[in-house]
Amino acid sequence: MSRQIPFADLKSQYNTYKAELDKAVLDVMGSSMYIMGPEVEKLEKNLAAYVGARHALSVSSGTDALLLALMSYGIKAGDEVITTPFTFIATAEVIALVGAKPVFADIDETTYNLDVEKVKPLINERTKAIIPVSLYGLPADMDKFAELTKGTNIKLIEDACQSFGATDKGKHSCNYNSMGCTSFFPSKPLGCYGDGGAVFTNDDSEAEMLANLRNHGQIARYKHKYIGINGRLDAMQAAVLNVKLAHFKEEIATRIKIGNDYTAKIKAAYKGDASDIITPYIPDGKVSVYAQYSVRVKNREEVAKKLNEQGIPTAIHYPIPLHMQECYAGCGFKEGDLPVSEKVSKEIMSLPMSAFLKADDQDYIVEALCKAVQETK
Ligand SMILES: *Cc1c(COP(=O)(O)O)cnc(C)c1O
Numbered sequence: 001m002s003r004q005i006p007f008a009d010l011k012s013q014y015n016t017y018k019a020e021l022d023k024a025v026l027d028v029m030g031s032s033m034y035i036m037g038p039e040v041e042k043l044e045k046n047l048a049a050y051v052g053a054r055h056a057l058s059v060s061s062g063t064d065a066l067l068l069a070l071m072s073y074g075i076k077a078g079d080e081v082i083t084t085p086f087t088f089i090a091t092a093e094v095i096a097l098v099g100a101k102p103v104f105a106d107i108d109e110t111t112y113n114l115d116v117e118k119v120k121p122l123i124n125e126r127t128k129a130i131i132p133v134s135l136y137g138l139p140a141d142m143d144k145f146a147e148l149t150k151g152t153n154i155k156l157i158e159d160a161c162q163s164f165g166a167t168d169k170g171k172h173s174c175n176y177n178s179m180g181c182t183s184f185f186p187s188k189p190l191g192c193y194g195d196g197g198a199v200f201t202n203d204d205s206e207a208e209m210l211a212n213l214r215n216h217g218q219i220a221r222y223k224h225k226y227i228g229i230n231g232r233l234d235a236m237q238a239a240v241l242n243v244k245l246a247h248f249k250e251e252i253a254t255r256i257k258i259g260n261d262y263t264a265k266i267k268a269a270y271k272g273d274a275s276d277i278i279t280p281y282i283p284d285g286k287v288s289v290y291a292q293y294s295v296r297v298k299n300r301e302e303v304a305k306k307l308n309e310q311g312i313p314t315a316i317h318y319p320i321p322l323h324m325q326e327c328y329a330g331c332g333f334k335e336g337d338l339p340v341s342e343k344v345s346k347e348i349m350s351l352p353m354s355a356f357l358k359a360d361d362q363d364y365i366v367e368a369l370c371k372a373v374q375e376t377k
Contacts, residue, residue, distance in 0.1 A: 007353075021243050024242065025240065040232075066094040079127075083104065083130070084113070087135060096328075105338075107340050113134065133158075137291035163189070182197055184241060214231035265362065277296070303349065317348065
């Protein structure tokens with residue numbers, strides 16, 4: 001085995017912007033301003049401008065972004081929040097953390113995002129919010145959810161932790177007439193060098209509430225009106241993000257092209273039945289940022305083993321739908337309840353993906369994938 005392809009290639013990204021990143025971090029070190037301060041203010045301005053939202057509030061992680069969104073809406077014990085089971089655990093975790101009940105609705109089999117038709121019958125008087133997830137960087141059907149919740153008191157929160165930079169009819173993820181929550185975990189489309197996240201809103205009073213809650217519910221120095229959390233972003237992470245955001249437009253365009261190239265190359269190279277390798281479906285008008293490039297294959301474990309042997313790492317996002325996780329056993333779901341999520345979680349497999357994936361490495365991956373699928377049929 002000669003090649004070893006990195007899964008997310010954060011090293012190449014660092015080397016590309018190294019001089020700027022090193023300087024930015026050292027400048028913060030010398031500034032004595034480690035929490036909030038000018039780097040954080042600059043970042044929030046730039047983030048809001050990027051997605052076109054009125055307010056961006058930087059926070060300590062994507063998880064805290066979601067938690068603060070629910071806290072700001074006063075969601076509590078006795079309430080229900082509808083979301084997808086086919087996501088990272090944090091989406092449902094925060095619902096349980098505020099004392100509410102996660103209610104899982106199944107996904108669409110083509111986009112893997114929450115299916116509005118499956119959500120409708122689950123709405124009742126206890127439903128206080130819906131959290132669609134823009135999975136793998138493909139915007140969820142936020143228009144349809146906005147229509148569904150219009151004229152009701154049900155809050156809409158986009159879990160955009162994987163979709164910063166994605167668009168739907170030209171409109172940016174995180175800004176779909178709902179609160180938008182994103183993550184800057186290192187391997188996300190826009191990542192820092194630790195934990196980080198942001199919440200976006202166009203509503204001034206929501207922004208004020210979020211700002212208070214992320215800083216211990218403080219409304220003036222040592223005056224605490226609400227019970228909040230320590231949910232602030234470090235200045236050093238903000239400095240890293242300010243450097244990366246300046247290159248983001250270019251980098252994300254490359255990332256999108258590489259994702260689209262994967263699909264074109266797989267379709268061109270695979271000689272068997274098209275249903276043997278299901279590539280991502282991107283509906284008209286939407287642009288995915290391919291936080292993950294994930295395909296569906298029948299004999300996933302065997303295919304992954306063959307790829308791994310050839311220096312191609314793979315990952316599974318996600319092997320167990322959340323309604324089948326032990327921690328949600330009390331939510332009243334069982335295997336068989338959400339068949340689409342269960343089926344997809346058995347077949348899905350993510351391939352190496354980054355804006356720094358070289359074309360010949362991609363060709364090598366596509367060739368190995370097609371061969372592995374053919375051999376394991
Ligand atoms: C990464 C992720 C989160 C959590 O973000 P952190 O910054 O790791 O806390 C939440 N939801 C989804 C869909 C994610 O991918």
